[in-house]
Amino acid sequence: MDGRDLVRSVKIGSAGAAQRVRTVRAAWRRRRADAAGLPRRGAERARVPGPVREVEPGPGGGVVRFSRSELRITVAVNGAVFWGWDGAAPEPSYALAGRSPEPDPRAVLEPDKDGGWRVVAERVTVVVSRHGAIEVLTPGGVLLRRDLPPRWWEPVGGGTARWMQRSEVAADARFFGLGGRASGPRLRDGTYRLWNTDPGRPFGPGDDPLYVTMPVQLVVADAATHLVFHDTSWDGTVTLREGEEGAGSGHDREGTSELRMDGGPLRCWVMVGTPARVLLAWASLTGAPALPPAWALGHHHARWGFGGEQEVRRIVSGYLERDLPLDAVHLDIDHYDAHQVFTVDTERFPKLPQLAEDLLRDGIRLVSIVDPAVKAEPGNDVFDSGTAEDVFVRDASGQLVRGVAWPGEVAYPDFTHARVRQWWGRLYEERVSQGFSGFWHAVNEPTSFTAFGESTLPRSARHALEGRGGDHREAHNVYALCMAQAAYEALSGLTPQERPFVFSRSGWAGMQRYGGTWSGDVATGWPGLRASLSLILGLGLCGVPYSGPDVGGFDGSPSPELYLRWFQLGSYLPLFRTHASLRAGRREPWEFGAEVLEHARVALVERRRLLPYFVTLAHLARRTGAPYVRPLWWAAPEDRALRDCEDAFLLGDCLLVAPVLDPGTDRRAVQLPRGRWYDTATEQVHEGPGQVLVDSPLARVPVLARAGAVIPVRGEDGRQELEVWAPAHGRTGGGLIVQDVGDGRPEPEIERYLARWEDGRVVVEREGEDGPSESPHPVRIRGLGAS
Numbered sequence: 001m002d003g004r005d006l007v008r009s010v011k012i013g014s015a016g017a018a019q020r021v022r023t024v025r026a027a028w029r030r031r032r033a034d035a036a037g038l039p040r041r042g043a044e045r046a047r048v049p050g051p052v053r054e055v056e057p058g059p060g061g062g063v064v065r066f067s068r069s070e071l072r073i074t075v076a077v078n079g080a081v082f083w084g085w086d087g088a089a090p091e092p093s094y095a096l097a098g099r100s101p102e103p104d105p106r107a108v109l110e111p112d113k114d115g116g117w118r119v120v121a122e123r124v125t126v127v128v129s130r131h132g133a134i135e136v137l138t139p140g141g142v143l144l145r146r147d148l149p150p151r152w153w154e155p156v157g158g159g160t161a162r163w164m165q166r167s168e169v170a171a172d173a174r175f176f177g178l179g180g181r182a183s184g185p186r187l188r189d190g191t192y193r194l195w196n197t198d199p200g201r202p203f204g205p206g207d208d209p210l211y212v213t214m215p216v217q218l219v220v221a222d223a224a225t226h227l228v229f230h231d232t233s234w235d236g237t238v239t240l241r242e243g244e245e246g247a248g249s250g251h252d253r254e255g256t257s258e259l260r261m262d263g264g265p266l267r268c269w270v271m272v273g274t275p276a277r278v279l280l281a282w283a284s285l286t287g288a289p290a291l292p293p294a295w296a297l298g299h300h301h302a303r304w305g306f307g308g309e310q311e312v313r314r315i316v317s318g319y320l321e322r323d324l325p326l327d328a329v330h331l332d333i334d335h336y337d338a339h340q341v342f343t344v345d346t347e348r349f350p351k352l353p354q355l356a357e358d359l360l361r362d363g364i365r366l367v368s369i370v371d372p373a374v375k376a377e378p379g380n381d382v383f384d385s386g387t388a389e390d391v392f393v394r395d396a397s398g399q400l401v402r403g404v405a406w407p408g409e410v411a412y413p414d415f416t417h418a419r420v421r422q423w424w425g426r427l428y429e430e431r432v433s434q435g436f437s438g439f440w441h442a443v444n445e446p447t448s449f450t451a452f453g454e455s456t457l458p459r460s461a462r463h464a465l466e467g468r469g470g471d472h473r474e475a476h477n478v479y480a481l482c483m484a485q486a487a488y489e490a491l492s493g494l495t496p497q498e499r500p501f502v503f504s505r506s507g508w509a510g511m512q513r514y515g516g517t518w519s520g521d522v523a524t525g526w527p528g529l530r531a532s533l534s535l536i537l538g539l540g541l542c543g544v545p546y547s548g549p550d551v552g553g554f555d556g557s558p559s560p561e562l563y564l565r566w567f568q569l570g571s572y573l574p575l576f577r578t579h580a581s582l583r584a585g586r587r588e589p590w591e592f593g594a595e596v597l598e599h600a601r602v603a604l605v606e607r608r609r610l611l612p613y614f615v616t617l618a619h620l621a622r623r624t625g626a627p628y629v630r631p632l633w634w635a636a637p638e639d640r641a642l643r644d645c646e647d648a649f650l651l652g653d654c655l656l657v658a659p660v661l662d663p664g665t666d667r668r669a670v671q672l673p674r675g676r677w678y679d680t681a682t683e684q685v686h687e688g689p690g691q692v693l694v695d696s697p698l699a700r701v702p703v704l705a706r707a708g709a710v711i712p713v714r715g716e717d718g719r720q721e722l723e724v725w726a727p728a729h730g731r732t733g734g735g736l737i738v739q740d741v742g743d744g745r746p747e748p749e750i751e752r753y754l755a756r757w758e759d760g761r762v763v764v765e766r767e768g769e770d771g772p773s774e775s776p777h778p779v780r781i782r783g784l785g786a787s
Contacts (some may be wrong), residue, residue: 001325003688004235009201011223012713013445018408018640018663019404019408020451021447021671022404022408022409022449023404023450023451024171024451026402026403026404026409026448026449026450026451027450027451027452027453029157029322029402029458030448030450030453030454030457030458031453031482032760033395033396033401033458033460033461034371034458034459034460036396036397036460037154037395037396037397037458037460037461037471038249038459038460038471039159039160041155041159042154042155042156042157043155043156043157043242043448044150044153044154044156045153045154045156046151046153046154047068047069047152047153047154047161048068048069048131048132048149048150048151048152049066049067049068049069049071049085049131049132049149049150050066050067050068050069050131050132051066051067051099051115051130051131051236052064052065052066052115052116052117052128052130052131053065053066053067055109055117057109058074058103058109059074059103059105059273060074060075060076060102060103060104060105060107060119060121061073061074061075061103061109061119061126062106062109062119064117064128066102066132069085069086069132070085070086070087070206071083071084071085071128071132071134072084072085072087072088072089073109073119073126073128073134074103075103075104075107075119075121075124075126076100076101076102076103076108077101077102078101078281078284078285079102079104079121079122079123079124079271079272079273079277079281079596080101080269080270080271080281080285080342081119081124081126081136081270081271081272082100082185082267082268082269083126083134083268083771084265084266084267084268085150085265085266085267086265086266086465087191087269089267090231090267090269092209092466092468094233094481094482094508094509094510095229095231095285095286095477095508095509095510096287096510097285097286097287097288097510097513098229098286098287100285101284101285102636104121104122106121106122106567107119107120107121108120108121112127112128112698114129114130115130115203115356116128116129116130121131122135122139123139123272123338124137124138124139124270124272125137125138125139125141126308129149130213131149131183132150133147133148133149134146134147135147135148135272136226136272138223138224138272138697141625142223142224143170144169144170144219144221144223144224144226144272145167145168145169145219145226145228145270146167146169146172146254147165147166147167147268148165148166148167148168150163150164150165150266151163151492152266156716158557158745160262160264161263161313162260162261162262162263163260163261163266164258164259164260164261164426165230165258165259165266165268166256166257166258166259167228167256167257167259168254168255168256169219169221169243169254169255169256169260169481170221170222170223170243170252170254171243171244171245171252171253171254171255172221172222172243172245172640173216173219173220173242173243173255174186174219174220174221174242174643174644175187175217175242175255175257176217176218176219176220176537176538176541176631177214177216177217177218177227177538177541177542178192178194178213178214178215178216178217178238178538179208179210179212179213179214179216179538179539179542180211180212180213180517180519180520180535180538180539180543180547181208181534181535181538181578181626182203182204182205182206182207182208182210182522182531182534182535183205183206183208183531183534183704184534184535184537184538184646185533185534185537185538185541185646185656186480186643186644186646187240188240188241188242188254189240189241190239190240191237191238191239191240192208192209192213192235192237192238192239193208193213193235193237194213194214194234194235194236194237194238194261194477195209195213195235195236195476195477196209196211196212196213196445196476196477196479196480196506196507196508197209197210197211197213197445197455197456198211198443198445198455198520198679199521200445200455202521202522202523202524202528202553202555202581203521203522203523203527203528203531203555204522204527204528205518205527205530205531205534210520210535211445211505211506211507211517211520212272212506212507212508212511212517212544213508214508214509214537214542215229215230215231215232215236215238215259215478215509216228216229216509216542216543216756217229217238217257218275218541218542219280220275220633220637220643221637222638222640223277224272224273224274225272225273225274225278225637226270226271226272226273226278227269227270227271227278227279227281227282227514228268228269228270229268229269229270229282230259230261230266230267230268230507231265231268231269231509232261232263232264232265232266232267233264233474233475233476233477233508234261234262234263234264234473234474234477235262235403235473235476235477236259236260236261236262237259237260237261238257238258238259239257240255240256240257241255241257242255242421243255243256245646251516260760262473263473263474264474265698269285271285274637275451275541275633275634275635275637276624276626276634277632279541279543279624279625279626279627280624280625280626281625282543282625283512283624283625283627285542286509286510286512286513286543287510287512287513288512288513288544288622288625289512289513289543289544289545289621289622289625290488290499290500290502290512290513290514290515290516290546290622290624291436291618291619291622292499292501292515292516292546292574292618293438293498293501294436294500294611294615294740295327295328295363295365296327296328296501296575297439297574297576297605297611297614297615297618298325298326298327298328298329298576298608299325299326299327299328299571299577299607299727300327300329300367300575300576300577300578300609301315301319301326301328301329301330301577301587301588302329302331302332302367302577302578302579302580303315303330303332303578303579303580303585303587304332304333304334304579304580304581304582305332305334305580305581305582306331306332306334306335307334307346308345308348308349308629308720309348309349309350309351309352309355312331312355313327313355313358313589315329316329316359316364317364318588319588319770320362322589322590322597322601323601324589324600324601324604325604325605325607326364326378327363327364327365328364328365328366328367328437328438329359329364329365329366329367330367330368330369330440330579331366331367331368331369333371333406334348334368334582335348335349335352335368335655336407336590338375338404338407339375339405339407339408340374340375340380340382341372341373341374341375341382341407342370342373342381342382342427342430342431344434353433353434353435355435356434356435356437357435360435360437360542363439363616365438366435366436366437366438367436367437367438367439367501368431368436368438368439368440369439369440369441369442370428370431370440370441370442370487371405371406371441371442371444371447372412372413372415372440372443372444372446372479372483373403373405373406373407373409373410373411373412373443373447373448374386374392374407374410374412374413375407375408375409375410376400376402376409376410376411377408377409381676382427383411385423386413386423389419389422389423389683390415390422391413391417391419391420391423392411392412392413392414393411393412393413393414393457393461393463394461394462394463395458395460395461395462395496396460396462396471399561401457401458401461403446403448403449403457404448404449404450405443405447405448405449406443410448412446412448412457413483413485414463414464414475415479415485415486416463416464416465416466416475416478416479416482417463417464417480418466420464420486421482421485421486421489421760422486422490424483424486424487424490425486425487425489425490425491425493425725426490428487428490428491428494429490429494432491432494432495436500437498437501438500438501439487439501439502439503440492440502440503440504440505440518441483441484441487441503441505441506442504442505443505444479444480444483444504444505444506445476445479445480445505445506446476446479446480446506456472456476457472457476458472459471459472459473459476460472461475461715463475472584475522477508478508479506480504480505480506480507480511481507481508481510481511481514483504484502484504484511484514484515484767485513485514487500487502487514488500488502488514488515489514491613492756498727500514500515502514502515503513503515503516503517503518503546503547503575504516504517505517505518505520507544507590509542509543510543510548511544511661512543512544512545512553515546516544516545516546516547516574516575517533517539517544517547518547518548518549518550518575518577518579519531519547519548519549519550520550520554521534521550521555522535522549522550522553523553523554523555523556524552524553524554524555524557524558524562524584525553525556525558525562526562526661526662526663529562529565529566529569529661530647530661532566532569532636533569533646533647533649533659533661533739534646535547536548536549536573536574536629537629537630537631537646537649540627540628540629540630541585541627541631543625544627545574545617545618545621545625545626545627545628545629546574546575546618546621547573547574547575548570548573548574548575548576548577549566549570549573549577550577550578550580551563551566551567551569551570551576551577551578551579551587551723552566552567552578552579552580552584552587553566553580553584554579554580554584555580555581555583555584556583556584556585557584557585557586558585559663560592560593560595560596561663561664561698562663563587563592563596564592564596564599564600564698565659565660565661565695565701567589567600567603568599568603568659568660568700568701569657569659569661569701571603571604571606571607572607572629572651572655572657572659572701572703573628573629574614574617574618574629576607576629576755589601589604593699599698599699599700601666602699602700603700605688608714609713609714610711610714611714612712612713612714612720612737612739613651613652613654613655613711613712613713614628615712615738615739616652616736616737616738617651617652619738619740619748619750620652620738620750621734621754623750627638628651628652628653629649629650629651630649630650630651631643631645631649631650632645632648632649632650632656632671632673633645634650634674635650635673636674638690639673639674639689641651641671641689641691642671644672645671647661648670653704653706653735654705654706654709654710654711654725654735655680655704655705655706655709655711656670656672656673656677656703656704656705657701657702657703658670658696658701658702658703658704658705659701660695660696660701661716661755665696666695666696666697666698667693667694667695667696668694668696668702669691669692669693670691670692670694670702670704671689671691672686672687672688672689672690672691672692672704674688674689675687675688675691675706675707676688676706676707676727676728677701677704677705677706677707678692678704678705678707678725678782678783679702679704680703680705680782681695681700681702681703682695683782683783683785684763684785686704703784705725706725706733707725707726707727707728707731707733707781707783708725708726708727708728708731708732708733709724709725709733709735710723710724710733710734710735710737710753710755710764711723711724711735712735712737712739712777715778719777719778720739720765720777721777721778721779721780722741722775722777722778722779722780723780723782724755724762724764724779724780724781724782725782725783726755726762726781726782726783726784727755727756729761730757732754732755732756733754733755733756734753734754734755735751735752735753735755736750736751736752737750737751737753738750738751751766752766752767752768753765753767753775754767754772762781762784764779764781
């Protein structure tokens with residue numbers, strides 16, 4: 001160790017000791033603030049709705065009044081059902097995009113048997129019993145969900161009531177969703193917490209909760225799929241128990257979901273139909289997913305600990321010299337001056353705008369991390385500006401809430417105030433002027449480092465909540481959502497000819513309006529690899545289509561095999577990004593030997609070839625809410641074998657990807673949906689439904705194409721062409737293609753193609769208003785040898 005390293009190690013050790021002292025102080029401050037600022041929960045009085053007293057018909061439904069409560073129920077024109085207890089209305093809501101949909105004028109409230117009532121609509125029937133149970137049925141009368149009468153516990157002296165809602169679903173139903181869950185995507189029996197949480201360490205499949213929690217369940221059953229959303233951002237738990245068919249004496253046992261919330265309104269949305277229809281209704285309710293710029297669908301390289309400009313240039317040169325595709329480089333908190341947000345360490349990055357300009361010449365964008373915590377020290381420009389405009393969160397006594405984050409003692413902007421979001425948004429102008437093209441938000445659960453207790457703000461901390469006023473119990477889960485809104489809206493004005501690129505570690509229902517997310521600090525290891533896929537699938541089913549993991553895991557040093565298998569998985573996910581911790585091993589492909597480098601090159605080249613397909617999936621996600629990455633049961637939810645499959649996924653409608661998630665695997669089983677599938681490497685034919693064994697050598701992971709698929713790809717000359725997999729004889733196929741028209745915002749046309757057999761050959765035609773026409777793109781037919 002030379003003298004400079006010795007000095008640096010002493011400084012780091014001293015800083016670490018000081019930080020530990022700060023976390024102890026912060027923990028005690030938090031405890032004192034909550035003791036003084038939160039109402040004490042004493043005696044409580046339990047309440048249930050009681051019997052029906054009267055009803056009042058209204059648009060799309062009406063109001064059912066019970067002896068101790070009232071229920072408002074409405075069926076919207078898009079088929080979504082809303083109900084709210086005790087006067088709860090759809091608005092105000094952080095989840096909804098604009099106003100709630102109009103009521104369906106054809107929905108009718110009418111008497112039901114035994115003194116109950118029902119609302120009959122085209123896509124759904126809702127039955128309310130005389131004591132407040134709510135049943136959701138298909139148009140054919142099949143019961144999908146039964147919510148038992150809710151129960152409230154109200155403080156005798158007044159205050160926030162906590163509540164519980166128990167629900168029953170079909171015995172064959174399976175649960176998915178609840179945000180980003182490492183143990184999913186299918187949610188087994190257990191209790192899941194609804195409180196965005198930084199686990200404080202790299203996580204694996206057993207860790208819960210994580211950074212993005214949502215009270216959104218997707219329930220898949222033989223009769224239909226339904227999505228249920230309880231629109232309250234308070235802390236709570238969901239306890240799930242799957243049902244059993246023919247259990248015990250031969251009778252079915254229903255599945256159950258028990259939701260317990262510490263407060264907030266008891267209001268609920270339910271959407272019924274196929275998975276595609278349900279996600280379309282969900283997107284129409286909570287907002288269309290933001291469309292990432294085309295470059296954001298390429299390969300990203302990140303690291304906490306680049307060190308400086310020269311290291312960034314060295315890494316980029318490594319990609320360029322080896323002819324490896326690279327589209328973006330992400331700078332972590334070490335590019336800040338002493339970890340202070342919206343600053344630059346000018347010793348390590350003396351010419352940041354020049355670096356960004358040089359990278360852009362090679363087609364590589366620069367992306368900046370942004371943390372919400374602002375160093376609470378006079379002389380820090382952001383803190384001084386925020387203090388002058390009174391933007392920071394305060395406690396119940398009006399004092400500034402101080403936490404601990406990477407810069408030391410920090411303050412937190414109150415993003416639940418429109419004025420604060422506008423102030424924060426203006427700060428991105430400096431980043432844009434330095435050449436940054438995108439932003440990743442981190443530590444925004446929000447996290448405050450603490451020696452004990454919860455690693456967030458005091459629950460008594462006060463928030464504007466759009467003028468309604470409230471505390472952190474309600475604001476915590478929507479904090480990151482509002483931060484993303486601030487960035488997205490600001491960037492839309494700062495760079496109007498470019499699509500904003502924002503993705504966030506934390507968020508809530510509706511976060512897709514402003515961008516995507518990533519896994520957070522997933523542990524390096526085979527369990528972490530498996531958790532990565534679970535998270536991405538679960539988030540997609542909650543309406544967040546753009547996400548991805550830290551390829552290689554956040555901590556530790558992956559083996560060459562683990563790194564490669566993670567890299568191969570990442571190459572088929574929306575956000576394809578290598579990333580690692582300051583103390584972790586390297587993540588560049590050439591660091592793992594010549595064999596891994598060549599196999600990684602194949603994955604990178606294939607990702608580049610499939611970019612037109614990813615662009616199409618992005619545009620379709622924006623229009624339909626359908627995720628890029630879908631569970632195998634997406635198109636056939638009635639296939640129970642597919643519901644249980646968690647180690648493969650559909651990429652759009654055309655491709656089935658079967659990643660390798662276990663060491664030493666060179667052959668693996670794949671559960672196929674119905675139809676003909678081609679192995680894209682060998683063009684071998686497999687018929688589904690059923691399970692097949694396919695080769696999975698170290699060089700690749702199995703990818704199968706659906707017969708009849710029309711897939712836009714980048715040809716060898718760089719131009720777009722159509723890769724068409726021959727339909728089975730006597731059958732037709734097709735596909736949708738959306739060509740990106742650049743980083744501006746016009747809505748491009750959807751091109752529809754049909755593939756069919758004619759006179760012993762496969763013909764591909766574009767469908768239009770004037771009838772079919774020849775494809776304007778070169779066409780390559782594959783799978784003919786097996787047809």
